[in-house]
Amino acid sequence: MKALLFVRPGTLEHATVADPSLVDDGDALVRVRIAAVCGSDLHVYRGHERGLEAGTVMGHELVGEVVATGRGVSRFRAGDLVVSPFTTSCGDCFFCRSGLTSRCERGQLFGWVQDGRGLHGAQAELLRVPLADSTLVAVPQGAPLEEALFAGDVLSTGWFAAESAGARPGATVAVVGCGPVGLMAVVAARELGAERVFACDTVPERLTLAAAFGGEPLLADGSAAERLRDATAGRGADAVVEAVGSPASTRLAFDLVRLGGAIAAVGVHTESQLAFSPGEAYDKNLTYRAGRAPARALMERLLPLVAERRLGLGRLVSHRMPLAEGPRAYDLFDRRLDGCTKVLLLP
Numbered sequence: 001m002k003a004l005l006f007v008r009p010g011t012l013e014h015a016t017v018a019d020p021s022l023v024d025d026g027d028a029l030v031r032v033r034i035a036a037v038c039g040s041d042l043h044v045y046r047g048h049e050r051g052l053e054a055g056t057v058m059g060h061e062l063v064g065e066v067v068a069t070g071r072g073v074s075r076f077r078a079g080d081l082v083v084s085p086f087t088t089s090c091g092d093c094f095f096c097r098s099g100l101t102s103r104c105e106r107g108q109l110f111g112w113v114q115d116g117r118g119l120h121g122a123q124a125e126l127l128r129v130p131l132a133d134s135t136l137v138a139v140p141q142g143a144p145l146e147e148a149l150f151a152g153d154v155l156s157t158g159w160f161a162a163e164s165a166g167a168r169p170g171a172t173v174a175v176v177g178c179g180p181v182g183l184m185a186v187v188a189a190r191e192l193g194a195e196r197v198f199a200c201d202t203v204p205e206r207l208t209l210a211a212a213f214g215g216e217p218l219l220a221d222g223s224a225a226e227r228l229r230d231a232t233a234g235r236g237a238d239a240v241v242e243a244v245g246s247p248a249s250t251r252l253a254f255d256l257v258r259l260g261g262a263i264a265a266v267g268v269h270t271e272s273q274l275a276f277s278p279g280e281a282y283d284k285n286l287t288y289r290a291g292r293a294p295a296r297a298l299m300e301r302l303l304p305l306v307a308e309r310r311l312g313l314g315r316l317v318s319h320r321m322p323l324a325e326g327p328r329a330y331d332l333f334d335r336r337l338d339g340c341t342k343v344l345l346l347p
Contacts, residue, residue, distance in 0.1 A: 002347065003057045003124035004326035009047030012058065012327045020120065020128035025072030028132035030082060034149055035123045035323070035345045036061035037333050038086075039179050040268050041111070043245075045330055048270045051114045058326075059123030059345075060086035060110035063139060063149040073132050081139040083303070084129060085152045085295035086110055088119070091134030101296035106131065123326060125347040137299045143307040146344060150184065150313055151302045152295055154342075157266050158184025158243070159302060160293035162192055164264035165239035169193030174228060174237035174256045175215065177244035178206035180316055180342045181266060185241040186215040187311055198237065200224055200252065205339045212315055225255035236261065243267050250275040254286070262287035316342045323347040 001020075005013045020029060038061050043049040066080045076082065089096050089104035096104050108130065111121025119130070129135055139148045158181050167173045167189040175185045178201035189197045190213070199215030201207055207217035218224055229236050236258035242249050245267025253263045254276045263286065274288075281288065305311060318341040321329050329343040 001125040002323060003120075004059065004323060004345070006044065006052055006056045006058055007054055009045065012045070012330055014324045014326055017057070017124075020126050022068060022070045023128065024130060025070040026131050026133065027070045028066050028073055028076055028129045028136065029068040030062070030064040030084070030127045030129055030136075031067045032062050032064040032122055032125060032127055032347050034063050034145055035059050035347065036149060037329055037343045037345065038153060039181065041330070042334055043268050043270065045334060049268075053113045053116070056111065056113040056118075057120035057124050058111050059121035061149055061153045062122035062127060063145045063152075064127065067126070069132065075133045076136060076138070081145070082136040083139055083148045083152045083299070084110070084122070084136055085156070085299060087295070088129065088131045088135045089296045090131050096134070099294055099297045101294040102292040103294075123323065123345055125323070135296065137296075137303065140303050140307040142309070143303060144309065144314065146317060147306045147313040148303060149344075150316070151299045151306055154180040154316075155184045155187075155302055155306070155313070156295035156298040157181045157293040158186075159188040159298055161185045161241040161243060161264045161266040162188035162239075164262075164289045165241050166262045167192040167194045167239055170195050171238045172196045172198070172232055173239045173241065174198040174200060174218070174253075175210075175241045175243060176200045176220065176249050176253045176256070177242065177267065178203070178210045178215075179243065182241065182243035183210055183213055183316060183341075185243055186210055186213045187313070189241075190214040191305070198228055200256070203336060206341065209315060209341060212312070220252060224252065228256050232258070235259070239264070241266070245269045247271055247275040254280065254284075257284070257286065260285045262289065265290040266293060317344055319343045321345055
């Protein structure tokens with residue numbers, strides 16, 4: 001099969017590799033209809049996260065068709081259209097039963113092989129999915145495949161972030177970073193009833209898109225926090241989503257949140273310390289939450305919203321490209337060229 005392989009930071013290769021096969025009774029093989037490039041893929045691409053083996057198939061966002069199943073798979077059969085979260089999960093361990101499927105005791109992240117162990121990714125023609133019954137979710141009738149794909153990562157992560165920060169009826173929410181996850185957090189905050197949702201970024205195209213999703217654009221410059229306080233009787237935001245993963249975005253989130261407010265950080269951080277001190281957090285009565293979204297626990301709740309087609313999630317997609325153009329797709333997304341917001345790869 002053809003796949004997009006990691007070679008070294010900044011270098012990917014579209015190449016022919018062996019087809020995956022069923023290894024365990026609970027496995028399924030999925031023919032990938034659509035894959036996507038995720039912001040967290042860029043952490044490896046840029047060399048900020050290390051340890052990935054050369055030759056690993058990239059990617060963890062996909063929608064596809066089941067082509068084969070192991071003897072232990074009962075919920076799916078060949079021909080079923082499915083979407084997968086970015087990690088596998090067993091559905092039965094302590095963490096799965098408590099709703100934290102992203103920390104499943106048997107879970108693995110797609111697109112991460114290190115020291116000979118792990119799972120290859122979804123930017124390929126075929127994907128092996130372990131724990132298929134408890135990992136995959138059927139695409140509901142009427143759901144566009146492109147938008148169903150979002151439920152496996154960016155929509156579920158944005159929703160998790162908005163809920164974790166405290167988006168609720170009447171709340172004022174600020175979203176720092178209007179990449180795909182941040183934009184989906186804007187959507188989620190509005191769906192959860194927030195009265196005002198400020199969308200912070202430095203890229204004009206992203207701010208325009210945030211406005212289309214119901215956010216109030218707020219240029220992320222040195223006066224952003226002052227302008228937000230002016231709009232909120234001097235208080236700041238009740239809830240802030242930090243969807244970038246940098247010291248600057250953390251500091252901005254801290255400056256935007258009101259006394260007694262909460263920050264939910266879903267950006268992948270690689271720095272060694274937070275951009276605010278324990279004393280500053282104390283003085284603000286701050287609640288800070290961080291972590292990987294339990295996408296699988298949210299997907300069955302979110303896919304019916306996708307099937308309704310009223311959220312207009314397709315506006316998130318700026319580029320649709322053949323898998324063979326994957327290296328160029330990463331470059332576009334990394335450098336934000338040609339108005340790039342979200343790239344779909346078509347094997």
